[in-house]
Amino acid sequence: MAFQAGVIDIVRSSRVRRHLILCEFCEAELAFYKRYPPGEIKIEQTTIPEPMLELAEELLQKERNLEPLYRLVRRG
Numbered sequence: 064m065a066f067q068a069g070v071i072d073i074v075r076s077s078r079v080r081r082h083l084i085l086c087e088f089c090e091a092e093l094a095f096y097k098r099y100p101p102g103e104i105k106i107e108q109t110t111i112p113e114p115m116l117e118l119a120e121e122l123l124q125k126e127r128n129l130e131p132l133y134r135l136v137r138r139g
Contacts, residue, residue: 067096114138 065071066079083090111119114135 064096064101067093112138 066076071079083093112135118135
């Protein structure tokens, strides 16, 4: 966050820049926070669609029934 805000010293900034060249994950995270700065995201409470809820439950239970995933994909 300090890097993105430009409030870190030049040495640390250089290290972050070098890391971003090599690390796709951190590069993607930086892009995410540029688009959605922390504190600006508003999440509305909603009901989870039944197929997505079934999929989440299956994944949390570590069962490998992929039918909920296939149903979700078919629904588009």
